[in-house]
Amino acid sequence: MFQFATKTMRQKNKPITIDGIDKKILRKLMADARTPILEIGRHVGISGAAIHQRLKKLEKSGLISASRCIINPRILGYTTLAFVGIHLDKSMRSPEAVKLLKRIPEIIECHYTTGNFSIFTKVLCKNNEHLMHLLNDSILSISGVTSTETFISLDQQIDRQIKI
Amino acid sequence: MFQFATKTMRQKNKPITIDGIDKKILRKLMADARTPILEIGRHVGISGAAIHQRLKKLEKSGLISASRCIINPRILGYTTLAFVGIHLDKSMRSPEAVKLLKRIPEIIECHYTTGNFSIFTKVLCKNNEHLMHLLNDSILSISGVTSTETFISLDQQIDRQIKI
DNA sequence: TTTGAAATCGGTTGACG
DNA sequence: CGTCAACCGATTTCAAA
Numbered sequence: 272m273f274q275f276a277t278k279t280m281r282q283k284n285k286p287i288t289i290d291g292i293d294k295k296i297l298r299k300l301m302a303d304a305r306t307p308i309l310e311i312g313r314h315v316g317i318s319g320a321a322i323h324q325r326l327k328k329l330e331k332s333g334l335i336s337a338s339r340c341i342i343n344p345r346i347l348g349y350t351t352l353a354f355v356g357i358h359l360d361k362s363m364r365s366p367e368a369v370k371l372l373k374r375i376p377e378i379i380e381c382h383y384t385t386g387n388f389s390i391f392t393k394v395l396c397k398n399n400e401h402l403m404h405l406l407n408d409s410i411l412s413i414s415g416v417t418s419t420e421t422f423i424s425l426d427q428q429i430d431r432q433i434k435i
Numbered sequence: 436m437f438q439f440a441t442k443t444m445r446q447k448n449k450p451i452t453i454d455g456i457d458k459k460i461l462r463k464l465m466a467d468a469r470t471p472i473l474e475i476g477r478h479v480g481i482s483g484a485a486i487h488q489r490l491k492k493l494e495k496s497g498l499i500s501a502s503r504c505i506i507n508p509r510i511l512g513y514t515t516l517a518f519v520g521i522h523l524d525k526s527m528r529s530p531e532a533v534k535l536l537k538r539i540p541e542i543i544e545c546h547y548t549t550g551n552f553s554i555f556t557k558v559l560c561k562n563n564e565h566l567m568h569l570l571n572d573s574i575l576s577i578s579g580v581t582s583t584e585t586f587i588s589l590d591q592q593i594d595r596q597i598k599i
Numbered sequence: 600t601t602t603g604a605a606a607t608c609g610g611t612t613g614a615c616g
Numbered sequence: 617c618g619t620c621a622a623c624c625g626a627t628t629t630c631a632a633a
Contacts, residue, residue, distance in 0.1 A: 272469055272608080272609060272610095272626070272627060273469065273626085273627060273628085274467065274469050274470070274471075274627095275467065275469065275504070287510065297504070297506065300503075300504040301503055301504055301506065303438065303439065303501070303502055303503070304468035304469055304502040304503050304504045305436055305438050305439065305468060305469060305502050306438070307436045307438075307625080307626055307627090308626070308627065308628095309625075309626055309627085310626090317600090317601070317602090318602055318603075319627075319628095320601075320602065320603080320627090320628080320629085320630095321600065321601050321602075323627070324600075325600090332510060333507055333509075333510050334506060334507055334510040334511070335504050335505070335506065335507075336505050336506065336507040337467070337504070338467055338468040338469050338502070338503065338504040338505065339464075339465055339466070339467070339468050339502065339503060339505060339596070340439070340461070340464040340465055340468040340499050340501070340502040341499070341501040341502065341503060341596070342461065342498060342499065342500065342596055342597055342599065343497055343498055343500040344597045346448065346451065346496055346497050346498040347498070347597065349597060352546075354546075354548070354555060356586075369592045369593075372592075372593065373593060376597075376598040378593055379593065379595050379597065380591065380593055380594055380595075381591070381592045381593035382516075382518075382588040382589070382590065382592065383588070383589040383590045383592070384518070384586040384588055384589060385585075385586060385587040385589060386584065386585065386586040386587070387584075387586070388586065391518060391586055391588070395597055420550065420551075421549075422520075422546075422548040422549060422550040422551070422552065422555055423549040423550070424546040424547070424555070425546070425547040425548060425549060426547045427544065427545070427546050428533045428536075428537070428545045428546065428547070429533075429536065429537060429542055429543065429544055429545035429556075430543070430544055431543050431544075432503070432505070432506055433506055433508045433511065433513060433540075433543065433559055434540040435506065436609070436610055436611095436625080436626060436627095437609090437611085438610095471608080471610085472610065473609055473610085474609090481617090481618070481619090482618070482619055483609075483610075483611090484610090484612085484618080484619070484620080485617070485618055485619075487610070487611070487612095488617075488618085489617090
């Protein structure tokens with residue numbers, strides 16, 4: 272099976288230009304990472320060997336950065352998705368805070384941001400009570416975190432990658 | 436090759452309990468969706484056929500919802516990631532706005548949220564100038580959108596799925 | 600870049616413990 | 617749930633166009 276290189280295996284990225292065939296390959300694999308190379312080949316009208324080579328090129332360029340199976344958190348009882356903006360005391364060094372945030376499994380994204388917050392996170396909880404404990408017991412207990420603002424996702428209407 | 440079922444093929448989700456072997460399978464596939472079933476089998480110490488059966492179970496449960504290859508937008512020149520909160524006029528029906536937002540390819544996430552915004556989005560742009568045009572020409576030009584607030588991601592420190 | 604062929608390996612199924 | 621065996625299809629490599 273064609274397998275994408277891991278980070279440590281990967282060489283320095285090469286500049287790349289992608290054509291229509293590359294786009295078709297990417298679209299197929301963005302929809303289903305396990306689409307067989309031969310099936311892609313039949314779809315775009317060239318041989319599997321050619322798809323294989325193009326895939327190696329796309330991978331070396333860094334454009335394909337990973338392939339993941341996507342877990343539906345609802346099935347595990349995680350039904351609350353929220354965004355949490357974090358205000359840090361100006362005496363607090365952000366990297367320290369982020370180091371501690373990385374240990375909190377409910378935090379699935381964390382960004383340094385411009386605007387009203389020092390740090391902006393996306394979190395996944397079982398329910399609102401779980402979210403409350405996450406805020407009070409985990410996030411607000413980090414020294415330097417002065418306050419948070421929470422935006423609970425009531426319904427996600429769009430979830431997609433960059434358009435190819 | 437093992438391929439995950441598409442949405443239309445999938446049956447109604449069944450309740451599920453997952454054990455340690457299931458967790459190992461999931462972790463492998465979350466890291467690389469193209470890991471061969473036989474390799475997973477060698478890793479956890481059971482046959483490929485058994486892994487195959489478990490995978491079908493995990494898929495039917497809905498826990499594995501997709502498998503995607505992940506594109507690195509930077510390679511295509513998209514270097515600006517931002518969160519944009521949107522305020523809607525109370526006369527505007529949100530579904531209308533969302534319908535229009537879906538047509539904007541730079542918007543990769545869109546949520547109805549609690550808190551200060553009607554709608555909260557995640558957007559991907561080539562640079563700050565592109566972001567400015569997205570805000571002024573695309574988002575703010577939607578009728579009912581009264582104002583936006585932008586949080587540009589300066590650096591993403593965490594990006595992961597739910598912990599299994 | 601693409602191809603076809605050859606060799607190797609993986610996915611899938613069914614019968615059975 | 618698990619194995620094994622058998623079949624079929626996919627991946628990978630390479631010489632050649």
